Amino acid sequence: MNCDDFLTASETGSFFDRRRARRHAANCPRCAALLATFAAVKQEMASPPPLSARERHLWKHAMEGAEPRTSLLPRWLGIVGGLATLACVVLLVAKMTIVKPRDIGSPNPPIAIVPPAPAPPILSTPTVTEIDPAKELAQLSQATDRLDADLKKLRQDALRRDARRQVAMTFEHFDKW
Ligand SMILES: [Zn+2]
Numbered sequence: 001m002n003c004d005d006f007l008t009a010s011e012t013g014s015f016f017d018r019r020r021a022r023r024h025a026a027n028c029p030r031c032a033a034l035l036a037t038f039a040a041v042k043q044e045m046a047s048p049p050p051l052s053a054r055e056r057h058l059w060k061h062a063m064e065g066a067e068p069r070t071s072l073l074p075r076w077l078g079i080v081g082g083l084a085t086l087a088c089v090v091l092l093v094a095k096m097t098i099v100k101p102r103d104i105g106s107p108n109p110p111i112a113i114v115p116p117a118p119a120p121p122i123l124s125t126p127t128v129t130e131i132d133p134a135k136e137l138a139q140l141s142q143a144t145d146r147l148d149a150d151l152k153k154l155r156q157d158a159l160r161r162d163a164r165r166q167v168a169m170t171f172e173h174f175d176k177w
Pocket residue numbers: 002003006024028030031032
């Protein structure tokens with residue numbers, strides 16, 4: 001058993017292969033660390049974190065084949081938004097109705113402070129977001145393709161760099177002769 005065979009033997013080997021792998025790991029700190037990392041990754045993949053409310057909602061609708069009908073934004077967010085808009089409008093109206101004097105030197109400067117008129121009530125309109133699962137899937141698929149292409153390019157780049165480094169090392173080696 002050597003370090004190269006270790007992971008294959010310990011994960012997919014026969015009973016004896018796995019026993020030999022365990023014995024190897026007992027004496028090889030590198031493979032013991034690899035085994036520990038691999039076990040941690042397996043554990044992590046076996047117990048995924050619980051879905052958020054939004055993810056659960058999307059999953060449920062995707063499984064049922066229906067589109068989510070209402071916005072996932074909480075209702076109070078629309079109300080708060082409406083109130084904020086109302087406050088802004090009131091402030092703007094108040095600022096516009098206070099007429100400032102233009103020439104202070106005149107005996108009777110026209111100062112007129114008009115109380116702000118009550119602003120009309122603004123009804124908040126909740127936004128409804130329609131999500132098309134097929135479209136989302138197509139977009140995800142495209143993104144995956146792009147990532148795949150990027151990965152391929154990166155791998156080629158890495159290989160090229162590696163080759164260049166090997167050539168440089170070989171030249172360095174021959175220079176020493
Ligand atoms: Zn080893």
